[in-house]
Amino acid sequence: MKVLVAGAHGKTARRLVRKLAGDGHEVRGLVRKEDQLAEVQADGAEPVLVDLENDEVHGRLGEAVAGCDAVVFAAGAGPGSGEARKETMDYGGAAKLVEAAEKNGAGRYLMLSSVGAGDPEAGPEAMRPYLRAKAKADERLRESGLEWTIIRPGSLTEEEGTGLVEAAEDLGRRGEIPREDVAVAFAVALESPNTVGKTFELLSGETPIREALEGL
Numbered sequence: 001m002k003v004l005v006a007g008a009h010g011k012t013a014r015r016l017v018r019k020l021a022g023d024g025h026e027v028r029g030l031v032r033k034e035d036q037l038a039e040v041q042a043d044g045a046e047p048v049l050v051d052l053e054n055d056e057v058h059g060r061l062g063e064a065v066a067g068c069d070a071v072v073f074a075a076g077a078g079p080g081s082g083e084a085r086k087e088t089m090d091y092g093g094a095a096k097l098v099e100a101a102e103k104n105g106a107g108r109y110l111m112l113s114s115v116g117a118g119d120p121e122a123g124p125e126a127m128r129p130y131l132r133a134k135a136k137a138d139e140r141l142r143e144s145g146l147e148w149t150i151i152r153p154g155s156l157t158e159e160e161g162t163g164l165v166e167a168a169e170d171l172g173r174r175g176e177i178p179r180e181d182v183a184v185a186f187a188v189a190l191e192s193p194n195t196v197g198k199t200f201e202l203l204s205g206e207t208p209i210r211e212a213l214e215g216l
């Protein structure tokens with residue numbers, strides 16, 4: 001499959017790019033900074049330069065998506081960002097990618113959302129702007145005609161992956177998960193038609209990733 005990963009230099013995305021390339025997919029890695037192109041290429045992707053928040057180059061997002069079978073939104077404004085960038089990036093960037101996928105024939109869209117996006121008002125006050133932006137992005141994707149999957153991981157860690165997770169629409173608990181396991185779950189979801197049209201939370205657990213996703 002030809003897959004565009006948006007935010008390809010991110011900590012989860014880099015692991016995903018390497019995994020997808022290792023699995024034999026053709027990967028396009030979207031970044032907004034020229035100095036990240038070489039590393040994204042070394043990870044195994046064809047690097048493309050697009051700023052998801054800059055409307056002047058929005059046209060080029062379409063070019064980046066053209067020819068891809070699937071797109072993954074793995075970008076994000078990051079924890080140091082203010083409310084404005086939750087809107088322009090965590091919502092706006094994801095929504096622009098939905099539009100670009102719709103217009104350019106990439107039928108499949110995998111969203112890296114977040115635990116808590118199902119009910120932003122129940123989250124801690126400081127997290128609400130972020131969770132609202134993630135919820136809006138998920139909603140925009142659900143309204144699209146794309147074959148979507150929305151994955152909502154818990155707090156991401158730099159720990160080594162265990163390959164063991166728990167996945168369900170509502171896990172009823174909070175927790176952590178290594179980025180490496182999230183990356184593997186995305187690669188598995190890409191090849192699992194049963195995950196199309198599903199939204200699910202993902203935390204470290206006791207079930208092998210493929211089995212956990214098959215059970216959704």
Ligand SMILES: NC(=O)c1ccc[n+]([C@@H]2O[C@H](COP(=O)([O-])OP(=O)(O)OC[C@H]3O[C@@H](n4cnc5c(N)ncnc54)[C@H](OP(=O)(O)O)[C@@H]3O)[C@@H](O)[C@H]2O)c1
Pocket residue numbers: 006007008009010011012013030031032033050051052053054073074075076077078089090093112113114115152153154155156157179
């Ligand atoms: N951290 C957590 O515990 C947690 C929990 C649940 C879900 N999530 C979500 O998981 C995703 C990945 O998290 P992460 O910590 O792995 O990500 P990360 O390392 O913060 O990477 C995010 C990437 O997005 C890129 N980006 C930002 N603005 C952009 C723009 N305008 N155009 C193109 N790229 C842009 C950044 O590039 P630059 O270097 O250019 O800024 C960066 O490479 C995010 O969507 C996050 O919201 C995080």
